[in-house]
Amino acid sequence: MSAGVVAVVLVPDEHGGLSPWDLYELSTVSMVFGVPSTDLADPWYELRVCGPAAPAAHGFDGIAGADTVIVPSVPDAVAEGRQEMPAELVAALRKAAAAGARMVSMCTGAFALAAAGALDGHRAVVHRNYAPALAARHPRVTVDASVLYTDEGRVLTGAGAAAGLDLCLHLVRKDLGAAVAGELARRLVVPAHRPGSQPQFLEAPVPPTDGDSLGPVLHWALEHLHEPLSVDELARRALMSPRTFHRRVREAHGTTPLQWLLRQRVARAQTLLESTDLPVEQIGGRTGLGTAANLRRHFTREVGVTPTDYRRAFRPSGPPSRGR
Structure with missing residues (x-):
């Protein structure tokens, strides 16, 4: 690169x-x-x-x-x-x-x-x-x-x-x-990156916080992607009913809460693939995607290439870290 x-x-x-x-x-x-x-x-x-x-x-x-x-x-x-x-x-x-x-x-x-x-x-x-x-x-x-x-x-x-x-x-x-x-x-103080039509190699959008009741709970979710997260739990943390939470996320991000979570997990996997030499199995666990097979399936569907091909193409030159 x-x-x-x-x-x-x-x-x-x-x-x-x-x-x-x-x-x-x-x-x-x-x-x-x-x-x-x-x-x-x-x-x-x-x-x-x-x-x-x-x-x-x-x-x-x-x-x-x-x-x-x-x-x-x-x-x-x-x-x-x-x-x-x-x-x-x-x-x-x-x-x-x-x-x-x-x-x-x-x-x-x-x-x-x-x-x-x-x-x-x-x-x-x-x-x-x-x-x-x-x-x-x-x-x-x-x-x-x-x-x-x-x-x-x-x-x-x-x-x-x-x-x-x-x-x-x-x-x-x-x-x-x-x-x-x-x-x-x-x-550049860009609050979010919008995807284009092709598989996008972009950072996950960071939810706003000022004046946005969704902001705190979505930030919390980003910090706990490695944990099993449910829509009901996120709705409770946002002090909303699941139905209202679903509607608010769709209005703000154009997708469902589960799809939003999946995109954040895939984006986290992208970062780990670029910045560490962790095996795919460990990256699956750290992103909440579970098994290596599950990570490969979701990653390939969202990004358009396998995790291995992504790492080969997009990891910067120089020795990677082991991660923490």
Whole structure:
């Protein structure tokens, strides 16, 4: 796992300006990749801001040689077909994709990747308001407007706005591991990570506490995942009936209490697989998933790979710890 060079590409409108969405997504990329966090991983990412005008420090030629290329939103006129996509940009994106760069878009940045052919044969997401136009103009792209982001290996797309931060943290976790991504999220004061449609390698969401009666009991559950936990017990601790507790958890987290518990246990298993060399049997016990067979079954269903394959792919280099 490594960091590498990240090129973020700005596409100004016909007057050379950037929209608030462009600036928002640029700031998101800059916070995650442009602020050196060498205490978390050294070396950290090198960020290049590419475009034809300020605030870009590089032209579109700065895309060449980047390990990851991120295209935030393009101007509405470009997304709607009223303004041509810059030919120089399309050529640079096409070369980067051919060279093996990881291609990423946020919201209408998908139109730029699609114009370069980088999305052909892939599933991609864009804000639902632009999904019909993307599908009509690029029939080789499978457009999915129902998810937050997609991950197809070398091609990732996000719905934009807040989903862009989830996608950026997802990239960090893929590159540098769960512990780094989790600590970075805490520094950015992100209260929860929302999953995309593909199996996500992200930290479990941390329930809020301020003004939220669910917060304390869910925090307690996170500290006792190794124990057998029932919905009735959690409801009692929350001073709610099981029915009310079930409804509140679904409203707050979009899932049932049992599914929430399962996701937290799988997320804990991910962290242990990355940060320790504990055998799968012990990880099953420490996460409340029980036997190794039960851990493998739930882990593979939730994450999409076996615990062994996950550990091989996502454990940082260097000697692991034995755990405590």
